[in-house]
Amino acid sequence: MATSAKDLPFREETFRDDFTFKNSPETVLRAPFPFDKDSYMYAVNMELHRDGRPGTAYEAPIDVDEHYVSEMKDRALVLDEDPLRYQSLPHMTLAGWDTLELLMTCKAETYPEWFSLTRDGDNWHWVNRPMGIDQHFVFGDESTLPYAPLEYITRQAQGDFCVLDERDGNLWMDAGMVTTQADWSLDFDIGMNFFEWHAPVPLAHEKGIFKRALKYLLSIQQGNPARRLNWTMTVNPRLDTSPENYHIWGPENTHITPENVADKLFLRIELQSFWRLPRSNALLFPIRCYFLSMRDLSTVPKWATRMHRVLQTLPPEIASYKGLDNYREIAINWLSQFDDGKPTSEGPHPD
Amino acid sequence: MSQPDDSAILSRPRYGTLSPVEANFHVFVADDSGGETILSLAQSLPDDFFNNAEIIYVNTDSENNQSVIDGLEALGCPRLYIGPSIAAALPRLRTSLDRMRMGTQVYLSGSESLLGMATMTAMEAGLDHQALQTEHRGSLARRVQCVHCKGITENVTTQPADCDHCGLLLFVRDHYSRRAAAFQGVNINAEDPSDVPAKEEIYS
Numbered sequence: 001m002a003t004s005a006k007d008l009p010f011r012e013e014t015f016r017d018d019f020t021f022k023n024s025p026e027t028v029l030r031a032p033f034p035f036d037k038d039s040y041m042y043a044v045n046m047e048l049h050r051d052g053r054p055g056t057a058y059e060a061p062i063d064v065d066e067h068y069v070s071e072m073k074d075r076a077l078v079l080d081e082d083p084l085r086y087q088s089l090p091h092m093t094l095a096g097w098d099t100l101e102l103l104m105t106c107k108a109e110t111y112p113e114w115f116s117l118t119r120d121g122d123n124w125h126w127v128n129r130p131m132g133i134d135q136h137f138v139f140g141d142e143s144t145l146p147y148a149p150l151e152y153i154t155r156q157a158q159g160d161f162c163v164l165d166e167r168d169g170n171l172w173m174d175a176g177m178v179t180t181q182a183d184w185s186l187d188f189d190i191g192m193n194f195f196e197w198h199a200p201v202p203l204a205h206e207k208g209i210f211k212r213a214l215k216y217l218l219s220i221q222q223g224n225p226a227r228r229l230n231w232t233m234t235v236n237p238r239l240d241t242s243p244e245n246y247h248i249w250g251p252e253n254t255h256i257t258p259e260n261v262a263d264k265l266f267l268r269i270e271l272q273s274f275w276r277l278p279r280s281n282a283l284l285f286p287i288r289c290y291f292l293s294m295r296d297l298s299t300v301p302k303w304a305t306r307m308h309r310v311l312q313t314l315p316p317e318i319a320s321y322k323g324l325d326n327y328r329e330i331a332i333n334w335l336s337q338f339d340d341g342k343p344t345s346e347g348p349h350p351d
Numbered sequence: 352m353s354q355p356d357d358s359a360i361l362s363r364p365r366y367g368t369l370s371p372v373e374a375n376f377h378v379f380v381a382d383d384s385g386g387e388t389i390l391s392l393a394q395s396l397p398d399d400f401f402n403n404a405e406i407i408y409v410n411t412d413s414e415n416n417q418s419v420i421d422g423l424e425a426l427g428c429p430r431l432y433i434g435p436s437i438a439a440a441l442p443r444l445r446t447s448l449d450r451m452r453m454g455t456q457v458y459l460s461g462s463e464s465l466l467g468m469a470t471m472t473a474m475e476a477g478l479d480h481q482a483l484q485t486e487h488r489g490s491l492a493r494r495v496q497c498v499h500c501k502g503i504t505e506n507v508t509t510q511p512a513d514c515d516h517c518g519l520l521l522f523v524r525d526h527y528s529r530r531a532a533a534f535q536g537v538n539i540n541a542e543d544p545s546d547v548p549a550k551e552e553i554y555s
Contacts, residue, residue, distance in 0.1 A: 185498050185535070188498060188531065188535050189528070192528065195362075199360060199361035199362035199525070200525065243537055244499055246541050247538040250542045251542055251543070253542050254542050326542065
């Protein structure tokens, strides 16, 4: 029987220094495994973001899992060190209130035992029990919250959040909370349009991926969110793999050995979703990160086999862009013991 | 639909060729050989054109720019400013743009640093994108923001390059921010600081 995320206690764990992060077996099985076949190439892999099966990361529109409380502690540490990880251009305040409303209502509806929202006109009462927060505030009045609305609510929500303004037929990265990013800088990219902030990505521009993706995103309507998956790999379960701190975590990329690869190397999955916001007409773009160690993957034979084949056949430009060059061969060798050479079943789900 | 050009940097602005248009007032901003653009435009403009204009010229190479300066002085522009660096000229430009009337056209010509910083200043002053023209002349040197310490290093001509502020050796990415008017620099040898790649002059 599928276990719901609600049945698991919140773990006390770290994503830095001693890296005590760990998935329970149930959390491994509910991960949104990103490969639906045995090889990988960029694609506009968008689909509607609808309530999925229980026991998957899609069971709730905004997923909360056993890592929630510890991830929020890590975010607070990042923001203390570098407040530039949260930014919002002046015209984005309304979109911040939209985001706050969306996240509060989603969470209160799907997880009533953890969150509640009571509204009396503009007088709102928000309770976040896992984080011990009980807040009365006036919707639309920034002076009644301890932070701007976008910062306030994204300090209580797993994953990074970009808020994209729509104008001139393009999307503009005009606000965001970005502390768990795979090597891109909100501070540098803020104010850029969709093509500009994707400029460093190899191959995908030539394939017309971003033009098609933009067209899809612009067509997203309120009440019909969409999603896609992206992935990379990370040494240690470090959420904050920012370029800002690359000189600090970069050396770890050379620390993978055949002896430690199973527990020290992680598949880093991004569940990206896209939500049209009602008042501002902006797009909210949450990027939620899930870690699976190579050992976690090996508990699902189909996933270990598929990861092995994807790494073997990955184009070298993509492997380099994702920063896998130091340890790709070591991972392939370790995963080969799980690959029996037989065809895998269709789709991403475990057999 | 046109295909993206492999060699283009998608986050970098496209520069064009200056072409004076009907306007109530004209502001020219140039550095070094960018001044030659103004002189060559002047040849096909009416004699009294510069009565209704302002010229801000940055001269970082006084030995070689004397003929440009002589030419600019001969245009009869009542508001001609000649300064020693982009940073020194920016307060003047900011003031001019803040006091700008509707229907002013701004023309930039010169190094990418000049184009970037003057564009940034014009955007901050609320200038419409359409009221601004740019032409790239002279140095290919880049203005680079260190992603680690956020300091800006001017006149970067090598790959990799040292950060003037924190000292890290930076790989200059083909990724440009209009807001910072700078390319992004990321530590090139973070994985192994003992591996120090040689610098190549590629942006001079």
